[in-house]
Amino acid sequence: xxxxxxxxxxxxxxxxxxxxxxxxxxxxxxxxxxxxxxxxxxxxxxxxxxxxxxxxxxxxxxxxxxxxxxxxxxxxxxxxxxxxxxxxxxxxxxxxxxxxxxxxxxxxxxxxxxxxxxxxxxxxxxxxxxxxxxxxxxxxxxxxxxxxxxxxxxxxxxxxxxxxxxxxxxxxxxxxxxxxxxxxxxxxxxxxxxxxxxxxxxxxxxxxxxxxxxxxxxxxxxxxxxxxxxxxxxxxxxxxxxxxxxxxxxxxxxxxxxxxxxxxxxxxx
Amino acid sequence: xxxxxxxxxxxxxxxxxxxxxxxxxxxxxxxxxxxxxxxxxxxxxxxxxxxxxxxxxxxxxxxxxxxxxxxxxxxxxxxxxxxxxxxxxxxxxxxxxxxxxxxxxxxxxxxxxxxxxxxxxxxxxxxxxxxxxxxxxxxxxxxxxxxxxxxxxxxxxxxxxxxxxxxxxxxxxxxxxxxxxxxxxxxxxxxxxxxxxxxxxxxxxxxxxxxxxxxxxxxxxxxxxxxxxxxxxxxxxxxxxxxxxxxxxxxxxxxxxxxxxxxxxxxxxxxxxxxxxxxxxxxxxxxxxxxxxxxxxxxxxxxxxxxxxxxxxxxxxxxxxxxxxxxxxxxxxxxxxxxxxxxxxxxxxxxxxxxxxxxxxxxxxxxxxxxxxxxxxxxxxxxxxxxxxxxxxxxxxxxxxxxxxxxxxxxxxxxxxxxxxxxxxxxxxxxxxxxx
Amino acid sequence: xxxxxxxxxxxxxxxxxxxxxxxxxxxxxxxxxxxxxxxxxxxxxxxxxxxxxxxxxxxxxxxxxxxxxxxxxxxxxxxxxxxxxxxxxxxxxxxxxxxxxxxxxxxxxxxxxxxxxxxxxxxxxxxxxxxxxxxxxxxxxxxxxxxxxxxxxxxxxxxxxxxxxxxxxxxxxxxxxxxxxxxxxxxxxxxxxxxxxxxxxxxxxxxxxxxxxxxxxxxxxxxxxxxxxxxxxxxxxxxxxxxxxxxxxxxxxxxxxxxxxxxxxxxxxxxxxxxxxxxxxxxxxxxxxxxx
Numbered sequence: 001x002x003x004x005x006x007x008x009x010x011x012x013x014x015x016x017x018x019x020x021x022x023x024x025x026x027x028x029x030x031x032x033x034x035x036x037x038x039x040x041x042x043x044x045x046x047x048x049x050x051x052x053x054x055x056x057x058x059x060x061x062x063x064x065x066x067x068x069x070x071x072x073x074x075x076x077x078x079x080x081x082x083x084x085x086x087x088x089x090x091x092x093x094x095x096x097x098x099x100x101x102x103x104x105x106x107x108x109x110x111x112x113x114x115x116x117x118x119x120x121x122x123x124x125x126x127x128x129x130x131x132x133x134x135x136x137x138x139x140x141x142x143x144x145x146x147x148x149x150x151x152x153x154x155x156x157x158x159x160x161x162x163x164x165x166x167x168x169x170x171x172x173x174x175x176x177x178x179x180x181x182x183x184x185x186x187x188x189x190x191x192x193x194x195x196x197x198x199x200x201x202x203x204x205x206x207x208x209x210x211x212x213x214x215x216x217x218x219x220x221x222x223x224x225x226x227x228x229x230x231x232x233x234x235x236x237x238x239x240x241x242x243x244x245x246x247x248x249x250x251x252x253x254x255x256x257x258x259x260x261x262x263x264x265x266x267x268x269x
Numbered sequence: 270x271x272x273x274x275x276x277x278x279x280x281x282x283x284x285x286x287x288x289x290x291x292x293x294x295x296x297x298x299x300x301x302x303x304x305x306x307x308x309x310x311x312x313x314x315x316x317x318x319x320x321x322x323x324x325x326x327x328x329x330x331x332x333x334x335x336x337x338x339x340x341x342x343x344x345x346x347x348x349x350x351x352x353x354x355x356x357x358x359x360x361x362x363x364x365x366x367x368x369x370x371x372x373x374x375x376x377x378x379x380x381x382x383x384x385x386x387x388x389x390x391x392x393x394x395x396x397x398x399x400x401x402x403x404x405x406x407x408x409x410x411x412x413x414x415x416x417x418x419x420x421x422x423x424x425x426x427x428x429x430x431x432x433x434x435x436x437x438x439x440x441x442x443x444x445x446x447x448x449x450x451x452x453x454x455x456x457x458x459x460x461x462x463x464x465x466x467x468x469x470x471x472x473x474x475x476x477x478x479x480x481x482x483x484x485x486x487x488x489x490x491x492x493x494x495x496x497x498x499x500x501x502x503x504x505x506x507x508x509x510x511x512x513x514x515x516x517x518x519x520x521x522x523x524x525x526x527x528x529x530x531x532x533x534x535x536x537x538x539x540x541x542x543x544x545x546x547x548x549x550x551x552x553x554x555x556x557x558x559x560x561x562x563x564x565x566x567x568x569x570x571x572x573x574x575x576x577x578x579x580x581x582x583x584x585x586x587x588x589x590x591x592x593x594x595x596x597x598x599x600x601x602x603x604x605x606x607x608x609x610x611x612x613x614x615x616x617x618x619x620x621x622x623x624x625x626x627x628x629x630x631x632x633x634x635x636x637x638x639x640x641x642x643x644x645x646x647x648x649x650x651x652x653x654x655x656x657x658x659x660x661x662x663x664x665x666x667x668x669x670x671x672x673x674x675x676x677x678x679x680x681x682x683x684x685x686x687x688x689x690x691x692x693x694x695x696x697x698x699x700x701x702x703x704x705x
Numbered sequence: 706x707x708x709x710x711x712x713x714x715x716x717x718x719x720x721x722x723x724x725x726x727x728x729x730x731x732x733x734x735x736x737x738x739x740x741x742x743x744x745x746x747x748x749x750x751x752x753x754x755x756x757x758x759x760x761x762x763x764x765x766x767x768x769x770x771x772x773x774x775x776x777x778x779x780x781x782x783x784x785x786x787x788x789x790x791x792x793x794x795x796x797x798x799x800x801x802x803x804x805x806x807x808x809x810x811x812x813x814x815x816x817x818x819x820x821x822x823x824x825x826x827x828x829x830x831x832x833x834x835x836x837x838x839x840x841x842x843x844x845x846x847x848x849x850x851x852x853x854x855x856x857x858x859x860x861x862x863x864x865x866x867x868x869x870x871x872x873x874x875x876x877x878x879x880x881x882x883x884x885x886x887x888x889x890x891x892x893x894x895x896x897x898x899x900x901x902x903x904x905x906x907x908x909x910x911x912x913x914x915x916x917x918x919x920x921x922x923x924x925x926x927x928x929x930x931x932x933x934x935x936x937x938x939x940x941x942x943x944x945x946x947x948x949x950x951x952x953x954x955x956x957x958x959x960x961x962x963x964x965x966x967x968x969x970x971x972x973x974x975x976x977x978x979x980x981x982x983x984x985x986x987x988x989x990x991x992x993x994x995x996x997x
Contacts, residue, residue: 002902010802010813013795017873018816020831021823023842027834032556036535040842086727095720096713105727110983111735114931114952115975118959118968119738121356122754130361142730172719197875201825203934204956211309211353211361213342222826223938224345226313231554233834240827247822252815259814262882352960355752375963380753456850465945525855526944528838537839659962662773669945691772698767698964702751 024244028052028237035233051234054227055242060213064221065243068200071136071217075199076192079141083191087150088176092162102151109144114204121208135209136217140199146191153184189261218243303588306596307340307363309354311347311582315550316415319612327599337592347582348661351375354585362587365596367414369582370402371660374490376585377405378703383586385409388594395601398650399618402579405656406492411583412601413618415546415609418577418645419473422533422551423540425562435564439512442567443519449539450521461521463538464529466513467667468655469580470542473566474513475505476652477575483655485692490656494703495696501689509569510674510681517675524672530554542566544580545641548614552637563637565644576648581615607631616642657692658699666691742972745965752963764966768974771967776946777954780861784950785929787865792872792925797918799873800880801906814881821874828870829938836863857947860940864948867935872928876921883917884910923986930978951975 027035028051029044055061089095090102113120120139129135161179181188206217216224222243227236251258312320324341332338344350347369354366355375362381366372376382386392386408392400399413423435427449436442446461466474472489475482482505485495500506516522523538530547532538534554543551545563552561566577584600586593599605603621607628610617616638622628623642632639657663670688673679746764749757768774799817803810820828835843836853844851853859887910895905911918933952936942942949942957949957951971959968 006802009798013799013802014813014816017799017820017870020828020835020870021819023835024827024831036556038840040840040845042842042845082726082730085723089720089723093716093720093723095717098720101724101728105724105731108731108735110976110980111739112931112975112979113735114933115955115972115979116735116738116742117956119741119972120734123733123738125356125358125361128360130357138730139734142727142734144731147727172723194875197821201871203825204937208356208960211342211344211357211363219824219826222824222830224343226317226343228830228833231314231550236830237834240830244823244827248819251818251822255811255815255818258818258878259882259885262878263886348961355963356960375752523855524944525852527854532838535840659958659964661957661961665942665946665949666773668943672945687772694771695962698966702749702757702965 021244021248024237024240028234028241030234030237032231032234035231051232051238052242054232054235055238058225058239060216060221061239061242063214064216064218067133067136067214067216068218071133071206072196072199074133074137075140076196078137079143079146079195080188080192082141083143083146083150084176084181084188086147087154088172088180090151091154091157092159092172105147106144108142109148113139117205117208124209129209131210131212131215133215136206137199139205140195140202143195146195149187149191150184153187154180157183186261186263189257193258193261303364303590303592304336305338305340306365306592307342308365308367308584308596309342309344309350309363310367311343311345311350311369312367312415313343315553316546316613316615317343319609322612323600323605323609327596331595331599335592335595337595339596347371364586364588364590364593366585366587367582368411368585370580370654370656371664372585373403373405373410373656374494374658374660374699376410377407377656381587382410383589383593385412385584385586385597388586388589388597390594390598390601394603394620396618396620396646398579398645398648401491401650402581402653403583404491411585412597413579413581414584414600415581415613415615416579416618416645417544417546417581417615418579418641418648419470419542419566420545420548420563420641420644421540421566422543422547423562423564424533424536424559426559427536427539428562429560435562436567438568438570438573439516440570443512443516446516446519446521450519452520457521457523459521459536460523460532460538461519462516462540463523463525463532464541465524465526465668465671466542467671468657468660468664469544470566471500471506471509471667472580472652472654473577474509474569474573475500476578477566477573477648478505478508478569479572479575481575481649481651485655485657485696488651489653491653494700495657496700497696498689498692501685506685506688507681510671510684512569513671514674514681522675524676526668534558544614546581546613546615548637548641549612550614561637563640565640574649575652577644578648578652578654579645580654610638611635614638614641616645657695658703659695663692663695739972739976742969746969746973750965750969752965754965760966764970765974768967768970773946773949773954774951774967774971777949777951780946780948781930781932781950781952783861784865784868784932785926787862788868788929789922789925791865792869792876793918793922795869796873796876796880796921799877800884804881804884804910817877817881818874820870820872821878823870823874825871825934826938828867829935832863832867832870833939854940855944857945860944860948864932864935864939867939868929868932871935872925876924879917879921880914883914887913919986919989923982926982926986927979930975930982 026043029047031045031048034041034045086105090098124130124135124138162175201219203219207220210216210220222239225236225239227233310320320341324339328338344353348371350366350368351372354362354368359381384407392409395413399416400409402413403409403411421435431448433445433448436445449461450457451459472484475484482503483489483499486497486499487493487495525532529541530543530551533541534551536559548563555561584597586597601619603619603625606617606619607622607625609615610622611631617623617628666688670684674681674684747760749760751757803813803817835841839850839852841853843853851859853863891909892905895909931952932950933956936948936950936953937956940948942953955968955971958964
């Protein structure tokens, strides 16, 4: 009885979560007439790839994808590196003003960047960065919450390696890359993933700082393709499928590793 | 397993960081010769395709001859183009932006705008009423490009089958609404009308009253920043709300604010109000399921004879470079305007088009396309669209206000006070922050 | 002695170098805009940024009497009230149902995690389609006749559902990993003591993941307070301004109306609300830590 209930709940929830994806794939094959049907259809009347042809026919489609992937990777790796450097300094080095500087950086945890978007827009615009990757990426390159995670991870490591390495004259950078990062691998991976996903999903900021189609990210492009106004809703769905599929495949392949990383990572503490 | 790949990962990180540095190099800067004329536009769907063709034929024709290229960039709706323009400065502004009346008040005070009246373009060939849509106390803000008027779209097949003619007034409309609508049990399966009027529709509903009425003073903001709301004390909004409420109370008006055209095309509403520019799109989405009819907007009462204001958009220039002027001249030429009108339902702003044989035979074959220009030209030429600050907010406030009166039975006088308050607050804030 | 100060200075320089990017970024994109917004909120500033005069608290008093802002604040509160509990219950339910690896959980896990790779605009556009008009697919499934996006109350719910999908993937992954990293020995010991599954779940497992659960609740709360992009794509604040949230209102006033007074006061106000919610959360969190 209890198992039946569990299964029932699980099935319902699975259907609910999977439904939008199913509907997206299904409508990507809809003909304009399918949309006008008296009763909403679950499946297309016939499978035709017309919508995909229209979707791929967009002039800047590949630009959008490249821009999105590039800016989210840049944010993810750039931010992780910058935060690692800071966390290293606070956990391994002794210097004047350490405590106040740490407090200053951690205080940014309390500053909601979303609420300062206009001011940041004018900064980026006055630097002449509109339509560049730098404009999309820069404001997201520092994260206080990630600094906390890495700082506590680095601090909990034994200093023996570092002190031993220093006697050998090893450089800090190679210590960070060869010892620090491998030892805190799962946290680092978690942070990279989290940053990449957030950056990939950001909408309003890239919308504001890009004017030319070539500079737009896929998020902006999806909502600005104009297929809806043309009544070519199927082509809109097809574009979404094209954009989403690679990431679903990546998730299917990498899910185990992500789980492992999360299990070991700082976030699961 | 990841550790083994660590070195590889690290070298990738290093490469990416190097790439990051290169990002700070901005894209190619605009050259002084302005070989490329950047046009931000808001045309999508059928109009988008038509616009692309216009641009293409320039780039492959005259443009090639002079060595100029139009770079047409879609920035979303007209209001989104304005958002982009407002956020831009000299370096990031396009050469030309296509925007509508909501842009006028901001453009009137923009330090970057090149007044159309200062450009070496003769406006003799333009329709006067189309020009007056962009005339401010400073001069001509923009050149009209995509002119349209509000139209009453109706399911002609349905009207004919019921032997009903198009209602001339809202009262007449209320009388026939129960015949046009359909119910199954308690739920309406076909509305007589779907949609909620807002700024654009009210410019006509309020503006046409008593021959000519304004929403705000200074001739709807054209002769100076508006300082007060007129529709409250002149009773024009009350007259509209009373008549509209009566129509709504027939039970066959759907307060729908999005996807109204879809409802119309699928026969779930007998009529709607929309810009003449939707004509081609509507006809193609109805796809022969029924005959589409268009007509002037039902009047609020017998005295509401002012007609309608010319809507649509114009081309705002941000420099007076020869090549910018050449592009503007091309886009407003009689020939381009003919193609544009035939493809979309906007009406030509160039007098020359109306004399062209091709256009005359086109409207003879497609009489629906002639309703809007006739309606607009028979309207009071002094009736112009309204220039307001915070236009976006006011647009949605009107809808919310009318929704409250109709569906939530808000007292009409309270509703008017609320709406006057919203607009006057916006006017006050604007005046306070923009004393020029 | 001399070498020591030299060493010290060298170490200082090195540390500052490592901190430079973080400090520069925090200063440019967090502290500077905050200070600027704070200072500007007491001034009258033109659209183009010219300072016209000192306003005192007038910008604030005006904001609080602004009907648009009040409406947006009310909508945001409504959104929080519906979204945070629903999101928490559903993600916790999904994680609970799949916390033990069994046959088929791999597929279930994949589906539950999938929202993480489906982007905001993709979901918003699909939702627009799923909930379109009276003949929407959702109405067919539930044989309802709701005008999802044209009526005020249903539109808010569509926004809430969209919010749940946007946060579901990450929350699910976090909660699942929390369940799985709990100490198996305690559970085994309880089993030997004869506790049934239900009891183990509520008195052992749930308390063990309490910290992660409160973290996801906090994330959801943060997202709910700051929601704007889904509103921009899905409803544009409509119908009848029923889904205009505070941050959507901020976006409209800052970028469409160019109202600097509203924009700057809202920046300050939202920062204060943010600090307040962070403070409450960290106090609760440290309280929890002391108890455990």
